[in-house]
Amino acid sequence: MKNNYRYFIIFMIVIITVINYIDRGALSYAQAEIIEEFNLDPISWGAILGYFGYGYIFGALFGGALADKRGPKFMWILAGTTWSIFEIGTIFAGHLGATFFGGSALAGFAVFRVLFGLAEGPTLSTMNRTMANWVSPKEKGFSVALGLVGTPIGALITAPVVVGLLTFTNWKVTFIILGLLGFIWVLVWRKVFTNLPEDHPKVSKIELQKIRSTNDLIEGEIKLEETITNNVPWYYFFKNSTLTMNAIGYFAFLYVNILLLTWTPKYLQDEFNYSLASLSYIGMIPWIGAIITGLLGGKISDKLREKTGNLRIARSWFTVVCLFCTAICFMLIPTVESATAVLSLMCIGNAFNYLPNSIYWTVILDTEPNKAGTFGGVTHFIANLATIIAPTLTGSLVASHGYNAMFTAAAIAVIVGMVSMMFVKPGKRDYTSVNQTQKDTTLY
Template sequence: MKETNISIGKYRWTICGLLFFATTINYLDRQVLSLLAPSLSEEFGWSNTDYANITAVFQFIYAISMLFAGRIIDKLGTKKGYILAIIVWSIGAIMHAYSLPVGTAFSTFMVWIGVGAVPISIAGFMLSRAVLGFGESGNFPAAIKAVAEYFPKKERSLATGIFNSGSNVGAILAPLTVPVIAEYYGWEFAFILVGAIGFIWVIFWFLLYEIPSKQKKLSKAEYDYIHDTESQVAEKTATPAEEKVAWFKLFGYKQTWAFVFGKFMTDGIWWFFLFWLPKYLEAQFGMKGTDIVLPLAVLYSMTMVGSIGGGWFPMYFINKGHNPYEGRMKAMLVIAIFPLVVLLAQPLGHITFWIPVLLIGIGASAHQAWSANIFTTVSDMFPKKAIGSIIGIGGMAGGIGGVLVSKLGGALFDYYDGLGHIQTGYSIMFAICALAYLVAWSVMKALVPKYSPITDL
């Protein structure tokens, strides 16, 4: 097998590496606010509901934009679409550093249109999060489309797991760097420095990426290997107008709804961990600033195991004779059981903060394993020309689920904090996090009980 891989070439893994670094940057930019939230909440007087509203703006704009991001990626192509996405979200990340002047203008505009005054700090961060969410919505539709272009079906979950592990690396690097940068240079510089990294990635993507049929660095043997399990004879290179698939037609398939429901139920869980864990460690254990560096670094290091291992796991069943979809669904059922350990985070948290950190780490790791596989169910079922659009529709559903989870969390934490029992609020949220995956898998399996590829688009 090693000799075969050498002879056919490995350029597809260079593309996977670029997707990995883009996703790392994506999550670095996304997480800066959550790591600075305890100190920013203290500086600007934010309540849990205020912070929930700021994060909800990101999730809402991300959700709505995902619906169009996939279409834009399909229309512009993976190369141009990805460049546009990362430039926009990098600008949004840097805007956070100028949230006060931006907030003044935005708050004035809100009054002018009759919505009412919004506190300047909240308004500025809301607008910055909106731009960030709009740009970041393009990452996964572009990345999944690139994987479908460069990998045969049997390798797609592994490639997806590898590039998706960039979210874990970003989540690890963020607590190791952001609090330190903020402590020595100020919170504004943390947003600027992290946001600027995206512009460096654009240069490499521009130089190294092209669709396989036009990629001079790709050998014919590797091109043939990429397509050897496809039903089509050659990669489609039709014009954007010819590749366009009507949204309403996509909504007519149960396969679309299975993906949509799975994303709706589970995306918000990951975002809850990402946006609220620093606040949780502060509220429950009095940790803030650089105190959270080690526990968060350990927790997100655990998630890399889930991301890469989850990408490999279906191959165990596929190699035993199951088709890709059946193998993926069997793997996802096993994966969905692991988040149940999060139910023990609060009951055992009084012993040491490391117990909830490790248990939540297992749940977050399971999410990444789940994510690597749920994305790949789309390329299993749909032709390449529809993948970006389907990913966009599912991403919108996941974003809406994230908004609901964030708003529910903020309301619960303020309510129980007022009663002096904020830990009860976290117990409720952790229960939701633990059970969501089994519910999602059950509905997905009911909608698409067996492998049913779409052939009439």
């Protein structure tokens, strides 16, 4: 651990992102019990899955700004505590809705899923602020990839963890256990993390020099200290074409991600008659490759940065190629009939989708590192419209056109993201320094 404490911090972030994804994905595996208990149809179920996104986008937006203003430690503790409360509270959602909202269990789930999404929303924008403070320029791509690897790991193990708990207990006990895991992480995090490595007794001078080193900066790359004197308002995000196009690219990634996370269990049960027990391992298949490529993509991007000295090749064009391959895989799914072929294409397509996962966050660090939380939050707000659109639209598509339509819609979303990433120029700031007379020296 000597001279590498930052990697322990990244490890802790991986743990909480795993918990984060299991918590949000648990509902999909509990769907059979919940649908039967509250007599829900596909459109209602799609709406319940989509309600999460309404809260999530605003949690991402305001959570990122709070991470910049109050520091990432405050935001991590607040988010982890509140989403754990609402994870447990979900077990009361249907009955509270039936009692207080005119007999509508759907309304009860709407309230709790929106609040749960609001609490989970700050996670990745807060992670980006943490990375801005704790990693060096040459490590950005791989470090962000390490932090984000918890998302495919969480998605991968959601199936065996949740199905295992459901097998031995029921959906309500399962949600209580998952909520308690979040509380445990928060208690540990309070003890081991500080907003800046300079403030942590376990960060050596040698490690701090590595983190703050500028020896490896390339042309167009910006270091954290260069931006702390620029008081850039949040709405300047929309004046930067690189950041806005990057957000659309991230939307495409998340559309696929959320589609697989929310609708895969029901799709596999309805189309191929898999039992709940079978889903404990079948549900893992679309995520196996994503764990490897999620890490590999950050490393490849950093290597391209080092070899070419060109951030656009290392970030933008690398992502374009990955999204092109993703779109091909999802366009092919409606043309095959066997479960093996479908699951193989899901796995390969999701693996390509995850290759540039870290890029969308690294572009923000390349361009405006001192606003990593705020601009990360705006990026997440835009991109996470997918958490509403993907499950809700899919419910309507499945009801009217069948399951093949949801894969075609995913391919179209990915193509839009691919085109957007062609216009991303990392490090480019379309505005000049702002309010030079008003120094923003906040460095959390």
